[in-house]
Amino acid sequence: TSRMIPPLTLAYIGDAAYEIVIRTILVRKANMQVNKLHRHAAGLVKAEKQSAMIEILEPLFTEEENRFIKEAEIEIYTKAKNASTIDYRRATGFEAVMGYLYLKGDYKRMIDLIRAGLGEV
Numbered sequence: 416t417s418r419m420i421p422p423l424t425l426a427y428i429g430d431a432a433y434e435i436v437i438r439t440i441l442v443r444k445a446n447m448q449v450n451k452l453h454r455h456a457a458g459l460v461k462a463e464k465q466s467a468m469i470e471i472l473e474p475l476f477t478e479e480e481n482r483f484i485k486e487a488e489i490e491i492y493t494k495a496k497n498a499s500t501i502d503y504r505r506a507t508g509f510e511a512v513m514g515y516l517y518l519k520g521d522y523k524r525m526i527d528l529i530r531a532g533l534g535e536v
Contacts, residue, residue: 423507426510430460436526437456438452465506476528487507488508491503
C-alpha cells in the first residue's frame with residue numbers, strides 16, 4: 416500500500432502525476448502551440464507554485480494527507496536549486512500527497528485538489 420512507501424518516493428511519483436494532470440488541464444483548456452503549453456505548465460509545476468497551492472489547500476487536506484505532507488517535509492535534507500528551502504519543503508510535501516492519492520487510485524481527489532489550488536473551484 417502507499418502507506419508503506421517512503422514519503423520522498425511518494426513525492427517522486429507525485430511530481431510526475433501532478434505534471435500529467437496539469438498538462439491535461441492545459442491541453443483541454445487551451446488550443447495553443449506546444450512550446451506555449453510547455454512554458455505555461457512549467458510555471459505551474461515550480462516549487463513556488465506548489466508551495467502556494469499548499470497554503471490554499473491547507474483547510475481541505477484530510478488528517479492523513481497532512482501527515483504525508485509533514486513526513487515528506489521533514490525528510491528533505493537537500494537544498495533546492497531554484498527555490499527557497501521553505502518552498503522546496505512544502506512543494507515536496509504537496510508532491511507526496513499527490514503521489515499518495517495517485518497510487519491509491521483516488522484520481523478524483525487528486526484532480527479536485529489541483530483544481531482548487533489553481534483557483535478553478
